[in-house]
Amino acid sequence: MTQPSHDIIRGAQVAMSRLADRNTPFIFNEWYVAAFSDEVGRFLLKRTLLGKRVILYRTEAGNPVVMDDRCVHRSYPLSAGQLDGDTVVCGYHGLRYDASGDCIEAPAVAKCPKNIGVRTYPLAERGPVIWIWMGDPALADESKVPAxxxxxxxxxxxxxxxxxxxxxxxxxxxxxxxxxxxxxxxxxxxxxxxxxxxxxxxxxxxxxxxxxxxxxxxxxxxxxxxxxxxxxxxxxxxxxxxxxxxxxxxxxxxxxxxxxxxxxxxxxxxxxxxxxxxxxxxxxxxxxxxxxxxxxxxxxxxxxxxxxxxxxxxxxxxxxxxxxxxxxxxxxxxxxxxxxxxxxxxxxxxxxxxxxxxxxAKDKENAPPSTGAGFPQVVMMQQS
Ligand code: FES
Ligand SMILES: [Fe+2]
Structure with missing residues (x-):
């Protein structure tokens, strides 16, 4: 029986190093299917897409919404909270997020802090499927949704x-x-x-x-x-x-x-x-x-x-x-x-x-660093 020689094995490994495999980082700048249309309704559907936990639901008008499945307050999964109208209420301390991901209510304080919210992603519903863009939001182009x-x-x-x-x-x-x-x-x-x-x-x-x-x-x-x-x-x-x-x-x-x-x-x-x-x-x-x-x-x-x-x-x-x-x-x-x-x-x-x-990965490395403007490092939730 002829086993591959050391040289053949080494050559195969070098060739493999040029190919995508299970260790290759995800490609984010692409439209992917998030769900079949009929999977998404008036409840919080939890799913992991490209390594990120998200929730999907429909507004009362029937529009699909997707957002990160993590409350920005103490990281409680929003999927363990409630859908209330078009909003999602965190099941830990009750922060409420609207369909655009903005936090619109923090029951423990009189005024909800501004500029905090969870990330939402562009969606495009086409026939039986709902496509999602999880890459650079500036590059999301609905005309590129696979037809x-x-x-x-x-x-x-x-x-x-x-x-x-x-x-x-x-x-x-x-x-x-x-x-x-x-x-x-x-x-x-x-x-x-x-x-x-x-x-x-x-x-x-x-x-x-x-x-x-x-x-x-x-x-x-x-x-x-x-x-x-x-x-x-x-x-x-x-x-x-x-x-x-x-x-x-x-x-x-x-x-x-x-x-x-x-x-x-x-x-x-x-x-x-x-x-x-x-x-x-x-x-x-x-x-x-x-x-x-x-x-x-x-x-x-x-x-x-x-x-x-x-x-x-x-x-x-x-x-x-x-x-x-x-x-x-x-x-x-x-x-x-x-x-x-x-x-x-x-x-x-x-x-x-x-x-x-x-x-x-290279583009991300070369992107200018964020200044953090508009995103306060510490948001104090003052008591009323
Ligand atoms: S963790 Fe969500 S409100 Fe506190
Ligand atoms: Fe097959």
Missing amino acids: LPWMMDSEWAGAKGYYDLKSSYVYLHENLLDTSHLSYMHANTIGSPDYVKAPTTSEMGEGRFALVRTVSPTKLPPVWGKPTGLDGVPTASRIVRNEFLTPALYEVTTRLYDSALAEGERPEFLIKVAHMATPATHNTTHYFIYLGRDFAQTDEAATQFMATNFFKAFDEDVVGLSLLEEVIAEQGDDLYEISIASDALGVAMRRYLKGRADQE
Whole structure:
């Protein structure tokens, strides 16, 4: 048995040091999914996003609000307090915050001190999801909220799901980009033996990484074959585009048809999946999934069948990535991984993530120091 030599191991470790991994700082200047729209309502939803505890709720008018889950007085979690109208009341000494995070009442004193409050973050609700910007507020630009028109299109049928993934979001992105795993990790769900050998083309641009795989002719697994009526057809085509769109968003588009029929005369079926990854901590990820299709839109049985079977496959990824994360954590500094040619896109994507994270860290270092103006160092809460 040939073990990698010391030189190969050292070389692998040097190469890995240029890639994002579970230890890479988060990229804050990006829109991430904070929650599905229907998760947020007239109660305090507590969640950790990019390492920060926040609470989410809706005002009486229905607008979503997010703020830090920490009272500025003595750090009591606001999630343990109460939502009162549009305001949040701390459960320790009763400081009250409005929807913009301003403290508007401190019951123990006659006048609420000015200029104290908790941080809120820009939100943008788009169809089934609510996006959050946790980076530099000056750079928040709603026109840059990822647009997935099909998720808001009434002509498309949809189903959604969520995982509390016990793995870094970096490994989730890499899993999505390296689809050669479908023939193995998903051998009994969405994969087929010919998938791993099927021809691919890669696209790489600044922050864009896509892999197109053409599996044709093929026999589709039932999850694809049954709802499309292509089950058992030996000449089916499965064209899959896997695309990293942002550090928070990954889109998979699958086109299915019978290649024995001429283009224009054959029915074609489109299935799209949005994989939305929001780091919670360095080794846990909020994994939101939205699954859409452009056919049999009103067929509830098809929705159920596809959701059940697709999520069986996503379960496999979630279990697989948590296993991988455990092993990586145990390896510590001894860890080395050897990339092969089919990893080119994943490696480029991880380099990009590391580059973004390093650039943000540099920008923060170079930012002018705060003068502290407007933020008194000590706020005395005078008795009335
Ligand atoms: S800790 Fe919130 S009011 Fe004191
Ligand atoms: Fe997978």
